Amino acid sequence: xxxxxxxxxxxxxxxxxxxxxxxxxxxxxxxxxxxxxxxxxxxxxxxxxxxxxxxxxxxxxxxxxxxxxxxxxxxxxxxxxxxxxxxxxxxxxxxxxxxxxxxxxxxxxxxxxxxxxxxxxxxxxxxxxxxxxxxxxxxxxxxxxxxxxxxxxxxxxxxxxxxxxxxxxxxxxxxxxxxxxxxxxxxxxxxxxxxxxxxxxxxxxxxxxxx
Numbered sequence: 001x002x003x004x005x006x007x008x009x010x011x012x013x014x015x016x017x018x019x020x021x022x023x024x025x026x027x028x029x030x031x032x033x034x035x036x037x038x039x040x041x042x043x044x045x046x047x048x049x050x051x052x053x054x055x056x057x058x059x060x061x062x063x064x065x066x067x068x069x070x071x072x073x074x075x076x077x078x079x080x081x082x083x084x085x086x087x088x089x090x091x092x093x094x095x096x097x098x099x100x101x102x103x104x105x106x107x108x109x110x111x112x113x114x115x116x117x118x119x120x121x122x123x124x125x126x127x128x129x130x131x132x133x134x135x136x137x138x139x140x141x142x143x144x145x146x147x148x149x150x151x152x153x154x155x156x157x158x159x160x161x162x163x164x165x166x167x168x169x170x171x172x173x174x175x176x177x178x179x180x181x182x183x184x185x186x187x188x189x190x191x192x193x194x195x196x197x198x199x200x201x202x203x204x205x206x207x208x209x210x211x
Contacts, residue, residue, distance in 0.1 A: 064102030066142055067095045073109035074133060086120055091134040097142055097211055101189040108182045112146050112205050119150035144207040152198040161196055
């Protein structure tokens with residue numbers, strides 16, 4: 001919206017206000033700009049409300065598809081990734097499989113994305129920052145894979161990341177959901193599993209949800 005305001009300020013000065021046609025054109029341009037700003041505000045308000053509902057500690061049954069949860073979680077982080085020069089690459093297979101606690105899956109995905117974003121920021125990664133989100137359907141389960149190139153995880157830390165009382169900067173996130181809690185939610189409410197691997201400068205998180 002700030003960019004739009006600057007653009008409006010610049011373009012409004014380019015109309016010839018000495019003529020009726022110029023004044024009319026300026027008013028129409030101004031009105032269209034206000035409509036765009038209002039649309040942005042409405043979108044932001046809806047996103048904040050939805051995020052608050054998802055981030056709530058109150059567990060609710062929210063039936064939805066795995067893909068709906070994926071797209072919702074990706075939508076939440078798009079702007080933050082843009083602001084941190086992180087390219088989001090997605091490769092998501094069509095999937096109509098239903099899960100009972102879809103918002104809990106969104107919460108888990110957001111915590112993983114946030115860990116990646118914070119790793120990029122903390123380590124001042126200079127090369128192209130990429131967050132890859134993929135899913136594929138197997139005969140027994142749907143697999144979700146989240147990969148970042150933010151430097152990987154140290155070998156001595158990797159075996160501990162799912163410990164209930166283990167806490168480092170690699171295991172913290174803004175909505176208060178560590179990897180142990182993520183694992184617990186996936187197991188208890190979706191009978192799903194989560195694993196994490198580190199290869200070179202990449203961290204790969206894999207979630208498997210039974211079909």
